[in-house]
Amino acid sequence: MLGRILSLLMLAGLTVAMAAGTDLGEGTKAEELNVPAIVMFLIFVAGTLGITYWASKRTKSAKDFYTAGGGITGTQNGTAIAGDYMSAASFLGITGMVYLKGYDGLIFSIGFLVGWPIILFMISEQLRNLGKYTFADVTAYRLRQKPVRILAALGSIAVVILYLIAQMVGAGKLIEILFGLDYEVAVVLVGVLMIAYVAFGGMLATTWVQIIKAVLLLLGTTFMSLMVMSEFGFSFDALFTKATEIHSKGEAIMSPGGLVSDPVSAISLGIALMFGTAGLPHILMRFFTVADAKEARKSVFVATGLIGYFYVLTFIMGFGAIVLVLGAENGAYLAADGETLKGMNNMAAVWLAHAVGGDYFLGFISAVAFATILAVVSGLTLAGASAISHDLYANAFATSKVDEKKEMNVSKMATVGIGIAAIIFGIAFEKQNIAFVVALAFTIAASANFPVLFMSIFWKKLTTRGAVIGGYIGLFSALVLVILGPVVWTSILGNAEPIVPYKFPAVFSVPLAFIAIWFFSITDKSDDAQRCIDEFDAQDIRCQTGIGADGAVDH
Amino acid sequence: MTQEQVLEIKNNPKYQKLVSTRSKFAWTLTIVILVVYYAFILFIAFSPETLGARVSPDAMMTLGIPVGIAIIIFAFVLTGIYVKRANGEFDGLLNDLKKDVEKGMK
Numbered sequence: 001m002l003g004r005i006l007s008l009l010m011l012a013g014l015t016v017a018m019a020a021g022t023d024l025g026e027g028t029k030a031e032e033l034n035v036p037a038i039v040m041f042l043i044f045v046a047g048t049l050g051i052t053y054w055a056s057k058r059t060k061s062a063k064d065f066y067t068a069g070g071g072i073t074g075t076q077n078g079t080a081i082a083g084d085y086m087s088a089a090s091f092l093g094i095t096g097m098v099y100l101k102g103y104d105g106l107i108f109s110i111g112f113l114v115g116w117p118i119i120l121f122m123i124s125e126q127l128r129n130l131g132k133y134t135f136a137d138v139t140a141y142r143l144r145q146k147p148v149r150i151l152a153a154l155g156s157i158a159v160v161i162l163y164l165i166a167q168m169v170g171a172g173k174l175i176e177i178l179f180g181l182d183y184e185v186a187v188v189l190v191g192v193l194m195i196a197y198v199a200f201g202g203m204l205a206t207t208w209v210q211i212i213k214a215v216l217l218l219l220g221t222t223f224m225s226l227m228v229m230s231e232f233g234f235s236f237d238a239l240f241t242k243a244t245e246i247h248s249k250g251e252a253i254m255s256p257g258g259l260v261s262d263p264v265s266a267i268s269l270g271i272a273l274m275f276g277t278a279g280l281p282h283i284l285m286r287f288f289t290v291a292d293a294k295e296a297r298k299s300v301f302v303a304t305g306l307i308g309y310f311y312v313l314t315f316i317m318g319f320g321a322i323v324l325v326l327g328a329e330n331g332a333y334l335a336a337d338g339e340t341l342k343g344m345n346n347m348a349a350v351w352l353a354h355a356v357g358g359d360y361f362l363g364f365i366s367a368v369a370f371a372t373i374l375a376v377v378s379g380l381t382l383a384g385a386s387a388i389s390h391d392l393y394a395n396a397f398a399t400s401k402v403d404e405k406k407e408m409n410v411s412k413m414a415t416v417g418i419g420i421a422a423i424i425f426g427i428a429f430e431k432q433n434i435a436f437v438v439a440l441a442f443t444i445a446a447s448a449n450f451p452v453l454f455m456s457i458f459w460k461k462l463t464t465r466g467a468v469i470g471g472y473i474g475l476f477s478a479l480v481l482v483i484l485g486p487v488v489w490t491s492i493l494g495n496a497e498p499i500v501p502y503k504f505p506a507v508f509s510v511p512l513a514f515i516a517i518w519f520f521s522i523t524d525k526s527d528d529a530q531r532c533i534d535e536f537d538a539q540d541i542r543c544q545t546g547i548g549a550d551g552a553v554d555h
Numbered sequence: 556m557t558q559e560q561v562l563e564i565k566n567n568p569k570y571q572k573l574v575s576t577r578s579k580f581a582w583t584l585t586i587v588i589l590v591v592y593y594a595f596i597l598f599i600a601f602s603p604e605t606l607g608a609r610v611s612p613d614a615m616m617t618l619g620i621p622v623g624i625a626i627i628i629f630a631f632v633l634t635g636i637y638v639k640r641a642n643g644e645f646d647g648l649l650n651d652l653k654k655d656v657e658k659g660m661k
Contacts, residue, residue: 103607106623107599114592114626117633121581125641240615254617255607256599263600270596294646297638304634308627315624538561544574545564545649547656548556 033180036363041179044216044371045193048209055201055208062404065202065411066133066386067288072207074295078302080207081286083214085112085277085307087376088170088369089438091217094311096346098318099326102243102253105318109311111270115277116307120300123278125293126457129542129549134383135284135449136391139456142535144464144528146396148452151471153391155448156281158475160384161421162441163282164377168426171373177343178350178366187426190374195419197378198385199412203289206378213375216368218306220353221313224365227356228320243319246327253322268507272442275510279445279453282383293546314349321348324355377422385414436487439503443482447474447509455517457543460536463529466521474513481505563659564652573648580640584633595626 059065072080090112098105131137136152168187175186197205232238244251277283287296325333325341325348333342333351341347353365389411394402452471455462482488484499500508521529542548564570598605606619 103617103619103623106620110592110595110623110626114588114630117588117630117637118585120634120637121585236620237615244615251615254615255619256603263597266596266600267593270592274592294642297641301631301634301638304631308631311627312624537565538556541556541561541564541570544577545570545652547564547653 034178034363034366036360037366038179038363040363040367041370044212044367048197048205048212048371048374051208051212052197052201052205055205059200059202059204062133062390062408062411064204065408066285066382066390068202068204068207070289070291072289072295074290074298075302076207076211077286077290077295077299079214079306080210080289081283081299081303082306082310083210083217083372083375084283084286084379085303086214086217086310086372087167088174088372089166090310091221091314091369091372092170092174092346092349094314095317095321095349095352098315099321099348101257102247102249102319102322103255104257106311106315107256108273109314111273112277113304113308113311115274116300116304118274119278120297120304122454123284123457124287124296124300125546126543127284127287128290128293128296129544129546130457130539131288132550133285133288133390134386135281135453136387136395139452139467140395141456142532142539143456143462143467147464147468149391149396151452151468151475152449153387153396155279155444155452155471155475156387156391157384159279159281159441159445159449160380160387160418161425162437162444163280163380164384164418164422165425165429166437166441167373167377167380168422169429169432171370171377172426172430173344174369174373177347178369183430184427187423190377191419191423191426193374194378194381194422195416197374198382198419199415203285203382206375206382207286207289209371209378210375213368213371214306217372218310220361220365220368221310221317221349223361224320224349224352224356225313225316228316228324228352231320231324239316239319239323242327243322247322264507265502265504268502269504271510272439272446272504272506275446275450275506276442277445279449280441281387281445281449282379284449284453285379285383285386292549317349317352320356321352325351328355381415381418381422384418385411388414388417432492436482436492439485439487440478440482443478443504443506443509444475446506447478447513448472451510451513451517455514459521460540461521461533462517462536463521463524463526463532465524465526465529466517466519469520470513470515470517473516474509477509477512478505481509560656560659564656567652567655569648569652569655573645573652576648577641577645581637584637588630588633591626591629595622 058069061069063069094105094109097108127135127138130141134152134156136149136156139152140148168190171190172183172187175181175189176183179186181189197209228239232242240254244253247253249257287299290296290299331338333355334340335342341351343350350362350365350369354362357364389407393410394407448471451474452467455470456467481500481502482505485502485505486498487503489495489498489500606617606622608618610616610618610621
């Protein structure tokens, strides 16, 4: 009898232990409260709310709200752009990828980076010279406002919502693990803070939150990389040798692996990452916050430098994590299965912070990771709200001329609406496989936003019909191809083989959009088409010289 | 901008020189970065062992790592080259042109 009770108790104990183990593995169990992290995060929140208060005093007009009055310098804007790009997904995701796969992580970094020179050569000054608040100002410059604005707004909102889902779910899980808060509490906290920053402080607060976070993140990652390198006497060879001894893939981590296996998916990934960047509304919007084309180009120079530097650091941190986290004594950072990391598998950077700097530095990096999410979701929310208020409300559906105050109020309401939607989506998608959202966001940005933007700047014969039909073809082909691809068709819908074998189907959807834009433009013989063509020269002169540009400083 | 102003600027040799030199330069740099990046991608797709080769027999470092880091640095240097020429030569041309335009308007 006693024996049976004992064995029953043991079984129960084992079940609980196993449940705890799996919970840890999936990162769904709240950890104990992390006091240093919470204190540092509260300092950050207090500081940024102070900035928001300061910014709210200076945010009076629509121009202040959307573009911080156009008074951001090139260096500040470049730092903010780098901050938008150094999201939690790239800080944790790329370090985690290097940790898991070694060299393949670097391939992704390079793809994300090489879009920037192209943005500089082709897009940044042109945007500054032609636009005012959103990139639709450029695409609708000489085309018919309503249909082109609606297309651009749909493309923007789709990208913003998808990106927000990824950030919110990531935020909830991360905060749950790092701070010991419940998932729902974490998601609501992020949503409320981002509404506060954007609705009260507009672009000025959003930019400064982003700059502060970018500086903190760069300082933190620089320190971690230096600590890693100092362990190995600043010898890369010593670091790599040790890493290959510890990693289960051995020397395979030193060369390209299975991540990009065939030429078509390699090229397709390249197109999605490169042109997707040039179609992200929250990034494009930042070019309107500087005074002129000169500051716009300086922004890209600074951003490219900071992002490139950051990616080199993620590579060092990923390898450092293999040695110091995976190779830590007694598997201190591993979950019960002895293989995966505690929490989520992309927690390599966070545990590395603990390995090199102890509890307080872990607290610092946790607070920075939280700040990163807040800053990125704020930028996204502002871009989404601008698409609703400036493109849909003021320039597509309003029947009479909208005054600035009213447009700003709509933007603030849209901010609250997007914030609430983000909270709801964040909670609804908690247990869903959300790997598809980033692939979809980049593919839509590359296939719907970028081709229309590019053609409207460079191609004289573009007509409203061509832009609208081509843009929607890009949008829907991106959507359909991603659904039929491996991330949705097989991983989520459970089919055996994907119909389209590419995670990023941009190699098909981007040319399709360009061809459709071309075809439906040249066959367009309407009066409106002729007007669009006639007005190109005036547009091009403003684009090339900045003469007549909004907010331009006369020399 | 009136139609006359548009035509006047379009026919200004300074404008034509600015547009043709700058767009040629921008397209050249774009093609350079595309060639470098896609060459890298094609090596990964068709010949991963090239990038996986060790830089020297007794080193763990593989060729792909300096190449990858070099592409990152190269992208940054290209933006620097563009900004330098744009700030100097192109903005100089642009300012001359703007003076012409202001004279024309008076």
